[in-house]
Amino acid sequence: xxxxxHQPILAPERPKPVGPYSPGMQLDRLLFISGQAARASxxxxxxxxxxxxxxxxxxxLERILVAGGSSLQHVLRCGVFLSIGRMEGLLRGGVLExxxxxxxxxxxxxxxxxxx
Numbered sequence: 001x002x003x004x005x006h007q008p009i010l011a012p013e014r015p016k017p018v019g020p021y022s023p024g025m026q027l028d029r030l031l032f033i034s035g036q037a038a039r040a041s042x043x044x045x046x047x048x049x050x051x052x053x054x055x056x057x058x059x060x061l062e063r064i065l066v067a068g069g070s071s072l073q074h075v076l077r078c079g080v081f082l083s084i085g086r087m088e089g090l091l092r093g094g095v096l097e098x099x100x101x102x103x104x105x106x107x108x109x110x111x112x113x114x115x116x
Contacts, residue, residue, distance in 0.1 A: 011067035
């Protein structure tokens with residue numbers, strides 16, 4: 001039996017992880033992307049407001065996907081973990097819906113999970 005090797009995905013324009021983890025892992029043609037912060041790659045500054053933060057996280061995810069040879073159009077599942085107050089703002093703003101209907105996350109299972 002041959003065992004497939006997994007390898008880390010590092011996007012050159014993303015900051016180096018602060019801990020002992022990889023932003024993404026690749027196993028054959030499958031990509032698994034770790035949770036991302038809403039920090040801009042160039043400045044490291046956190047985006048302000050839940051909609052801007054969500055858009056920044058999606059840009060960060062997209063960079064990692066592209067580095068692994070994929071794109072947002074091929075995402076099968078996207079999970080979002082937010083505080084309850086931020087979740088209400090995100091759902092009211094519709095960022096995930098705008099990215100989903102006819103956008104790059106069309107067809108992906110999307111779930112928002114309240115935490116804290």
